[in-house]
Amino acid sequence: MALLFSNGSTYAQLSDQEMTRRADSLIAQMTVEEKLGQLNQVAGDLSNFKRVAGILPVQFQQIREGKIGSMLMVYGADLTRKAQEAAMQSRLKIPVLFGFDVIHGYRTTFPIPLAESCAWDVELAERTARMAATEAAAAGIHWTFAPMVDIARDPRWGRVIEGAGEDPYLGSLIAAARVRGFQGADLSADNTILACVKHFVAYGAAEGGRDYNTVDVSERTLREIYFPPFKAAIDAGAATLMTSFNEISGTPATLSRFLMTDVLRGEWNFKGMVVSDWESINESRVHGAAKTNDDAAVLAINAGVDMDMEGELYVNLAKEVRAGKVSDAVLNQAVRRVLLAKFKLGLFDDPFRYCNAEREKALVLNPAHRALAREAAQKSIVLLKNDKNMLPLRKDLKTLAVIGGLAESKRDMLGEWEMVGRPEDAVSVLDGIKKQVSDKTTVIYSKGYEATRGKESLSKAGFVEAIKAAKKSDAVVVVVGETADMTGEAHSRASLDLPGVQEDLIKELHTLNKPMVVVLTNGRPLSIVWTAEKVPAIVEAWHLGIEAGNAIADVLFGDVNPSGKLTMTFPRSVGQIPIYYNHKNTGRPINPQNPNDRYKSRYIDLDNTPLYPFGYGLSYSSFEYKNLRVSQREFRGSESVTITVDVTNNSTVAGEEVVQLYVRDDVASVTRPVKELKGFKKLRIGGGETKQAVFTISAKDLMFLDRAFKPTMEAGTFTVFVGGNSAQTLDEKLEYLP
Incomplete structure (x- = not known):
């Protein structure tokens, strides 16, 4: 049944010209209020x-x-059918457009996007978006409010979970892939x-x-760092x-003609529809940019x-329209864009084409999706440390202690924006x-600490039982990190330390000198300096979705060789933020x-370097880079x-390695970053084998x-860097000739 529906049925889509003609014909029949x-x-x-839509x-x-032209937070084939039946009773019978936050899956919850970006697998990002779209569409949804492509350099911001990290090149590739996945x-x-x-x-700046806070960045930073993923998604x-x-440059983004018209529609030729964020037009009054709601609108x-x-x-702007504050041309253009979205989905030909309860039952939480x-x-898991090959663990250990309130939590594995994802799944x-x-x-399982939603547990009452469990065991797996509701929208943190008493628990367990693995389940980079120094094995497991426990066990016991690489820098301290690999140099580096110069x-009390750099991630294999070479040291014109x-x-263990290419423009008329990601290759290399990574x-x-x-x-020299992360690389020189 799932395969029967997976390819979807299509209708004979109209040409853009015909859709526009039909939309304009409809607009000509509409009153101002209907528009x-x-x-x-x-x-x-x-x-x-989240349980029952209504x-x-x-x-x-x-x-x-x-x-009402569109609804959000409404889903289900039966409910959306009822709404469309109501729309068919309206004078012009215009179907309703249903939107929903399908951020990292629908009922089948995939890893949070930040985690998935650590796979450095563009095809995977497209595939998960495609399956999420298939489930959502089967449940009556026409429109997802994703992908979020905000570049994020500050892990205190809770919404880092929704994006692809700090790099505009990788972020652009993933943005485009997720668009292709959702839209097919x-x-x-x-x-x-x-x-x-x-x-x-x-928004990520x-x-x-602190979520919703002021943003003050230069136009250069906008264009070089924050614009590229949006442009890639639109392309x-x-x-x-x-x-x-x-706000941007003193104007709330929602009111910015520079952004929404000059750049988006003028420079980038975007033809689609723009929607505000939740009540963001209303909030422009609070910004101080509009006196009344009508002015803001x-x-x-x-x-x-x-x-x-x-x-x-x-919906209440009729008076302003008739007074000429909003021209007919502006109003009609906005309506046209909304109608064209509905035409493209085939809703005018069949308003009920997404309302198939049989298809919904067959596809939602389908085994292939799991x-x-x-x-x-x-693929999203990142191995941060593995001294003396502590991992993988043997499956035939006599006794294994699993400690931590998060270890038994199903809800927190889903992450935030799980929406209709359910803990029981x-x-x-x-x-x-x-x-x-x-x-x-x-x-042997012991909580050790409480993974309490909504607050950090400060109780050490569970330490005694946790230590008893560890003493009885041949090895200890400690699961720590953040509950899902410590991350996501409106969940910024001033501290990036492990919450509550979790680090204290790790310290107590460390004194037992047992083989110990720390598994992190979290939604942002954390500052875990003590743990990174003392604990022999650390696995960054993020919030991985409904299959989190199986995937983590696959890695812990060696059925899967981890290959993930970080897409956000891990700071040593919150005081280093913002910290990111592609920073500019200074006159006094x-x-x-x-x-100690x-x-x-520099800081007088801390290294400048991160705890873990962008692109970092270990493997059960051991990879060595040698013999970096360029086909020619000088090039000009269109030469490559x-x-x-x-x-x-x-090693003797086959594994995958993400080989990363960075470039620095050594001297330019505008200062350039110390390194910029320009490419990557994911190679599968057998034990004892050598492969070549080739970039052009x-x-x-x-x-x-x-x-x-x-x-x-511009003519000049460039430094080329290749390695397994942004900090450990080989380098060569190139020169571009005039």
Whole structure:
């Protein structure tokens, strides 16, 4: 049954010209109030929406009156069918567009996007988005508010979980892949959903890492760091875009004509629909950028924001439209963009094409989807430390202690934005371990600390039992980190330490001198300096979704050789933030040969270096890089240069290695970062085997924005770096000739 529905059915999609003609014909028949209704997006009944979606009686009536164009937090084939039936009772019979936060899966919950980005697997990102779209579409959903492509350099910000980390190159590739996954090859297929690239723009640069806070970045930083993933998503065909909550250069992004019209539609030729974030138009009054709600709505629609999410301001703009504050051309263009989204999905031909209860039952939580969730979780795990090959553990240990409140938690494995994902679907770390060990192995579980949602546990009451369990065991697995609700939207942290008494527990257990592994389940980089120094084996397991426990056990016991690499830098201390690999140099950079030189850019109480750099991740294999070479040291014009490195697996264990290529423009008319990621290759290398990683670059790969923000290429030297992470590399020189 699942295979029957997996490819989706299509209708004969109209040409863009014909869709526009039909939309304009419809607009010509609409009253001002009906037009404004199409721009109005409201949430359904939120009282228990994660378990039971609902639509209020008054909302059904508003649909019949043409006052609602879109709904969010509404799902289910039967419920969405009822809503469309109400829409068919409206004067013009315009179908409703249903949106939902399908962030990292629908009912089948995949790893949080930050975790999945650590797989450095663009195809995987597309596949998980494709399966998420298939499930969501089967449940009546037309539109996801994803991917989030905000570059994040501050792990205090809770929403780092939703993105791909700190690098614009990798972030751009993943953004495009997820758009392709959600939207498929053809939006007319009934297993595709509209992607919504968000949050435009620089939301991840909130001051202090505090959600919704002010952003103050230069236009150069916008264009070089924060714009590229959005541009990549739009080039991949993203149908919609969402504004961000923050201000840019003194203007709330939702009111910024520079962003929504000049850049988005002018420079990038974006033809799709723009939606505000939740009540972000209303919030522009609190920013101090508008005196009244009506003023805010006028500014937003004139800036280029087509749909008002949950603010219910546009729906009341008739007076301003008739007064000429919003022109007919602006209003009609916004309505046209909304209608075209519905045409592209085939909703005018069949409003009920996403409302198939049989298909929903067959596809949601399908076994094939769970299998992909496990694969994605396996590939997302990053091995941070493995002294003396502590891992993998033997499956036939006599006794194994598993300690930590998070070890038995199913809910926290799902991560935030799990939406309709359910704890009962998930596999805990404890359950995953129990499935893997031999029948002769005794697994002793002790909480040690409470994984309490909503607060950090400060009680050490469980330490005594945890120590007893560890003393009886041949090895100890300690599961620590963050509960899911410590991460995500509105969950910024001022500290990046392990919460509560978790580090104290690790210290107590460490005194027993037992073989010990720390498994981190968290949604952001943490500062774990003591643990990193003292504990022999550390596994970064993130919040991995419904198959978390199985995937973690796969890695712990060696059925899977970890290959993940970090996409965000791990700081030693919160005081180092922002810390990221592709920073600029200074006039007084620290001297590695004399790190205590006083008048340099450094801390007096801490190294400048991160705890774990961008691109870092170990393996049960041992990889060595040798013989970096370039095909030519000088090049010009359209010539390309081939860069080759030998990578040898010095172990007997086959494994995958992400070989990373970085470049520095040594001297330019605009200062350049110390390193920029320009490519990567994922190689599978057998034990004792050597393989070559080959990269090709040309002038177009080395261009940058000049002082007028125009792409340019200047003559001069470049340093090429290749290695297994951003800090440990081989290097060679190139020169571009005029």
